[in-house]
Amino acid sequence: MISRRDFLQTSMAATAILGASAYGNWGRLAAQQALTQDQLLEFDTFGNVSLIHVTDIHGQLKPIFFREPEVNLGVGGNKGEVPHVTGADFRRLYGIDDGSPSHYALTYDDFTALAREYGRMGGLDRVATVVNAIRAARPDALLLDGGDTWHGSYTCHHTQGQDMVNVMNALKPDAMTFHWEFTLGSERMQEIVEGLPFAALGQNIFDAEWDEPAELFKPYKFFERGGVKIAVIGQAFPYMPIANPGWMFPEYSFGIRDQHMQQMVDEVREQGAGLVVLLSHNGFDVDKKMAAQVKGIDVILSGHTHDALPEPVLVGDTVIVASGSNGKFVSRVDLDVRDGRMMGFRHKLIPIFSDVIAPDAQMTALIDEQRAPYKDALAEVIGQTDSLLYRRGNFNGSWDDLICAALMSEREADIAMSPGVRWGPSLLPGQDITREDIFNVTSMSYGEAYRTEMTGDYIRIVLEDVGDNIFNPDPYYQQGGDMVRVGGLGYRIDISKPQGQRISDMTLLKTGEAIDPEKSYVVAGWASVNEGTEGPQIWDVVESHIRKQGTVSIEPNTSVKVAGA
Amino acid sequence: MNFTRRETLALGAAAMAVAALPLPALAKTTDELIAEFTGGADVADEGVELDAPEIAENGNTVPIEVAAEGASAIMVLAGGNPTPPVATFNFGPLAGASRAKTRIRLAGTQDVIAVAKLADGSFARTSKTVKVTIGGCGG
Numbered sequence: 067m068i069s070r071r072d073f074l075q076t077s078m079a080a081t082a083i084l085g086a087s088a089y090g091n092w093g094r095l096a097a098q099q100a101l102t103q104d105q106l107l108e109f110d111t112f113g114n115v116s117l118i119h120v121t122d123i124h125g126q127l128k129p130i131f132f133r134e135p136e137v138n139l140g141v142g143g144n145k146g147e148v149p150h151v152t153g154a155d156f157r158r159l160y161g162i163d164d165g166s167p168s169h170y171a172l173t174y175d176d177f178t179a180l181a182r183e184y185g186r187m188g189g190l191d192r193v194a195t196v197v198n199a200i201r202a203a204r205p206d207a208l209l210l211d212g213g214d215t216w217h218g219s220y221t222c223h224h225t226q227g228q229d230m231v232n233v234m235n236a237l238k239p240d241a242m243t244f245h246w247e248f249t250l251g252s253e254r255m256q257e258i259v260e261g262l263p264f265a266a267l268g269q270n271i272f273d274a275e276w277d278e279p280a281e282l283f284k285p286y287k288f289f290e291r292g293g294v295k296i297a298v299i300g301q302a303f304p305y306m307p308i309a310n311p312g313w314m315f316p317e318y319s320f321g322i323r324d325q326h327m328q329q330m331v332d333e334v335r336e337q338g339a340g341l342v343v344l345l346s347h348n349g350f351d352v353d354k355k356m357a358a359q360v361k362g363i364d365v366i367l368s369g370h371t372h373d374a375l376p377e378p379v380l381v382g383d384t385v386i387v388a389s390g391s392n393g394k395f396v397s398r399v400d401l402d403v404r405d406g407r408m409m410g411f412r413h414k415l416i417p418i419f420s421d422v423i424a425p426d427a428q429m430t431a432l433i434d435e436q437r438a439p440y441k442d443a444l445a446e447v448i449g450q451t452d453s454l455l456y457r458r459g460n461f462n463g464s465w466d467d468l469i470c471a472a473l474m475s476e477r478e479a480d481i482a483m484s485p486g487v488r489w490g491p492s493l494l495p496g497q498d499i500t501r502e503d504i505f506n507v508t509s510m511s512y513g514e515a516y517r518t519e520m521t522g523d524y525i526r527i528v529l530e531d532v533g534d535n536i537f538n539p540d541p542y543y544q545q546g547g548d549m550v551r552v553g554g555l556g557y558r559i560d561i562s563k564p565q566g567q568r569i570s571d572m573t574l575l576k577t578g579e580a581i582d583p584e585k586s587y588v589v590a591g592w593a594s595v596n597e598g599t600e601g602p603q604i605w606d607v608v609e610s611h612i613r614k615q616g617t618v619s620i621e622p623n624t625s626v627k628v629a630g631a
Numbered sequence: 632m633n634f635t636r637r638e639t640l641a642l643g644a645a646a647m648a649v650a651a652l653p654l655p656a657l658a659k660t661t662d663e664l665i666a667e668f669t670g671g672a673d674v675a676d677e678g679v680e681l682d683a684p685e686i687a688e689n690g691n692t693v694p695i696e697v698a699a700e701g702a703s704a705i706m707v708l709a710g711g712n713p714t715p716p717v718a719t720f721n722f723g724p725l726a727g728a729s730r731a732k733t734r735i736r737l738a739g740t741q742d743v744i745a746v747a748k749l750a751d752g753s754f755a756r757t758s759k760t761v762k763v764t765i766g767g768c769g770g
Contacts, residue, residue, distance in 0.1 A: 304685075321684045528765065543686060
């Protein structure tokens, strides 16, 4: 008799990995000729239940370029483990050929050349085509949205999320959980959630005053699919009031709350759940730990840290699926659930090559309708770029180098700080920079660019504090962003050290002098979590800077020395 | 075990005897306070539960919950505060459960410690690191 573990591992070997297909080397045909929609969607329907996972779309309705990180370091037990594997190592791990579509979709190197060959990715009209195709094969497939959906673009900002709500509602998800959505403010959040035609879930969304589950969000919802009672439990981003401005949603408290999670799993099992799915915005390493701590979760659909993995990761009997960000990927997971148990699964991370997957015409029309009132503002060309502009990476990205340069010159500061968020599409060398592009990397409801004085010692404390949010060896203490980006400042970080001992050799780049702990420096930054922050909006600061530059060029950033990796 | 809000509040009011601790001339260390509470007896690592957030949303009011089946008393210490003693919850024979929930103030990142005097007179402790941060930036 085959044990459950054996079965899972057998299925694992049968997991469809797109990257295993060979597409030759350099100089191959353009994407639309080498790849077909049928190939991308090919899937041998399996078992009796299908899950479709999208997450961290960050307002991206249209296809975009998005470069995956070069530097994504794991610490503690996650050192060297996926998703902390990048570039050629990632390709070797998954058997992905150099120069292949999967190389372009999943790794960072040769990005510009490959992007010119394979074109943009994502677009919710292409996602709609994929979702419809899966539903054609399995009409009762569950579509689950991991959150960070109603945030991240010009139109999303100006409609307070309504553009994304309208488009996602047309895609008909079955449930959703949340993160940046809360930065719309609790009043707007309530207005949208009360009108949602699907479940708004979060077992860790609590009433801050009473420390009890919040009424507006349910911990879980049951679905009957393929003869199986499926419980989908939601887990919102645990550190919302810390990583984002808590004053915008003071009624709510979050946290990991894994004991409460265990209670919820036990509760749904008692009510007859044959399959327990966790729709999570924890971040990948937190989900791995939660899978080990909480017993009885079959599948975790993982979001927040923007990792795209061509195979699920197994922790015990729990399958963890990571589906990338910005609309680049859709995950399909087919499951065989019998006698109240998951007997096996088949999975595919479907890359949304926008030149290969035909857009769904109705969805294209709906998307264009959302954008129509803002057409001219979106398309206005502010400047050009000579360099690849991207954001992802633990310590810096060229977009943030540009933002920091804008802050220092426009706000006359010695040092600039830019938050280590992981959203924001890339631009290729030679592309125009439009207003839409600037909003794609800066849009938020607390974008005021502050200018203040900080002592050298306080700057070090800030770096230590943020550093521990990323490099604390216990994932439950990690917040899932990247290191705060700095301009005008160099430093050394030893990621293997505890908080307070990671940062050293802080240098003011314009003079080459060591930072004096006692001395005050003028610091400009944005996205402060503090209430009452004053200053111009960051997108206006960046726009003004780019207009003056005309064409921007970003030199490679060597100001952060990393040790202990 | 599940309590409604009302039950928890009632339970807390009935069972809780929070000592308003006078400021000692010299703050005692957590080890000294534990030794005082246990009378120097051995302290086991299992038998008391402490629920606290990994990272505090607001260091000025951090919700915590302690529980130990059948315990007659549970002491809570915040080792990194200027005065580590937070509270000692005493549970009489009529207490429905040896469980208490409250909010505490933490001066900074530190271990919160709970030590319980169990029904058989033995002692158990547990601790949890609660981070108090200046705020970061989420993905």
